[in-house]
Amino acid sequence: MEGLLYHLNERPKGGELILSSIQWFIFSLANVITVPIVLGQALGLPANEVAQFTERTFFVCGLVGLVQSVLGHRYAIIEGPAGMWWGVFLVLIQMTKDEHGSTGQLLQELELGLIVAGVVFIILGLFGLLGFIRKLFTPVVTGTFLVLLALQVSKSLIEGVLGIGFRNHTTVSPEIVLLSVILMVVTILLMFRGKGMVKSIAVLIGLILGWIVYAVLGLIDAPNTHVPAFHLPSIFPFGPPKFHLGVTITCAITAIILLSNLIASIQAFGAAAGESPTNATYNRGSLFTGIGTAIAGIFGAVGVVPLTAAASLVSLTGIASRLPFIIASSAVGLLGFFPYIGSLVATLPSPVGYAVLFTVFGQLLGFGLLDYKRLKLDQRDIFVVGIALLTGVGIYFIPGTAWMGLPPVLGYLLDNGLIVGIVLVLLLEHVIFRRKNAT
Numbered sequence: 280m281e282g283l284l285y286h287l288n289e290r291p292k293g294g295e296l297i298l299s300s301i302q303w304f305i306f307s308l309a310n311v312i313t314v315p316i317v318l319g320q321a322l323g324l325p326a327n328e329v330a331q332f333t334e335r336t337f338f339v340c341g342l343v344g345l346v347q348s349v350l351g352h353r354y355a356i357i358e359g360p361a362g363m364w365w366g367v368f369l370v371l372i373q374m375t376k377d378e379h380g381s382t383g384q385l386l387q388e389l390e391l392g393l394i395v396a397g398v399v400f401i402i403l404g405l406f407g408l409l410g411f412i413r414k415l416f417t418p419v420v421t422g423t424f425l426v427l428l429a430l431q432v433s434k435s436l437i438e439g440v441l442g443i444g445f446r447n448h449t450t451v452s453p454e455i456v457l458l459s460v461i462l463m464v465v466t467i468l469l470m471f472r473g474k475g476m477v478k479s480i481a482v483l484i485g486l487i488l489g490w491i492v493y494a495v496l497g498l499i500d501a502p503n504t505h506v507p508a509f510h511l512p513s514i515f516p517f518g519p520p521k522f523h524l525g526v527t528i529t530c531a532i533t534a535i536i537l538l539s540n541l542i543a544s545i546q547a548f549g550a551a552a553g554e555s556p557t558n559a560t561y562n563r564g565s566l567f568t569g570i571g572t573a574i575a576g577i578f579g580a581v582g583v584v585p586l587t588a589a590a591s592l593v594s595l596t597g598i599a600s601r602l603p604f605i606i607a608s609s610a611v612g613l614l615g616f617f618p619y620i621g622s623l624v625a626t627l628p629s630p631v632g633y634a635v636l637f638t639v640f641g642q643l644l645g646f647g648l649l650d651y652k653r654l655k656l657d658q659r660d661i662f663v664v665g666i667a668l669l670t671g672v673g674i675y676f677i678p679g680t681a682w683m684g685l686p687p688v689l690g691y692l693l694d695n696g697l698i699v700g701i702v703l704v705l706l707l708e709h710v711i712f713r714r715k716n717a718t
Contacts, residue, residue: 340357422651
């Protein structure tokens with residue numbers, strides 16, 4: 280591809296190798312750092328456990344990125360917590376709190392759920408079933424998933440932006456609201472008007488700016504210095520995995536939907552790097568994404584997927600070489616062995632994370648609307664979308680106690696508007712109102 284300084288298998292040398300490796304390292308951190316902090320705080324984990332959660336996320340993302348670049352799809356694609364995964368985590372956390380359940384038990388159920396999701400990816404990769412599954416997830420299905428996901432998470436995001444829950448506040452904090460709005464405006468401006476690398480790391484810049492402002496105002500706590508200098512990432516840190524049918528089904532559905540993310544990331548990188556992905560490339564990518572998702576469950580982290588952001592960095596820099604990426608992924612993975620780094624990162628105030636996530640989920644909702652834009656939006660499409668959204672969103676407002684007369688598993692599934700909405704849109708799209716010319 281014209282304009283590339285280094286192709287996939289070419290090796291930069293000297294200063295170019297060092298600088299490009301540092302660039303990949305910083306860019307990888309920008310795509311990883313927010314999620315474990317915000318989720319850890321949403322789970323109500325103490326600072327030391329948020330730090331450990333962050334360390335394990337670094338370890339998993341670095342390890343999976345390294346393995347994918349060497350054995351999987353063999354491209355220089357960042358592995359990071361999938362937006363859908365942490366969206367699903369936030370949804371399940373909110374549901375658990377609403378039902379006065381145990382978030383500790385939820386974490387054990389998510390460990391098993393991620394392992395099961397990993398097996399789904401592995402099976403699809405081993406048997407080359409990606410093509411069949413992709414046909415089920417038409418724009419109306421993926422659009423509905425993204426819209427329902429963003430809407431269901433909106434309650435947690437709004438509470439975080441308003442300062443509810445920050446330092447045990449139960450009411451809206453005007454000063455936190457003002458800081459959140461300013462931070463959101465700055466982040467959005469960087470996303471829209473930033474140039475080159477600045478635009479690509481707008482989220483990281485927003486986090487750092489917010490961190491600094493809160494530090495100046497005395498609204499952050501000092502990092503925990505009583506941590507070991509070196510520590511191996513813990514296996515099943517929340518306890519042994521536990522089975523919950525509703526959580527497992529949610530994770531399996533999420534894995535299938537994330538196939539589109541995997542495929543899009545490989546396609547985007549291939550276009551930016553002048554490579555032509557083969558079916559074997561996609562199947563290897565699915566196989567090792569499955570292994571990576573299972574590893575995330577084993578180490579108590581968020582499920583990871585290849586991120587399309589890697590293609591933008593290649594387009595900006597002209598460096599598609601795997602070598603700097605391999606070095607950077609190894610460095611990210613090594614961060615998981617040094618607890619103080621996680622302890623330092625865990626001091627990020629939760630309203631800062633929520634303010635930045637608000638802009639991210641705004642984009643996620645927009646992606647769902649873009650999927651709808653690809654439809655004919657005739658009477659049939661409007662009916663399929665309208666019924667699925669109306670049902671899924673309507674369930675969000677029904678208290679969990681309303682389902683107590685039903686068997687526990689059925690009650691849990693029906694209380695999850697995301698699952699109900701997706702199952703309904705699949706039935707409407709492919710069974711009840713299936714187009715005659717559909718293949």
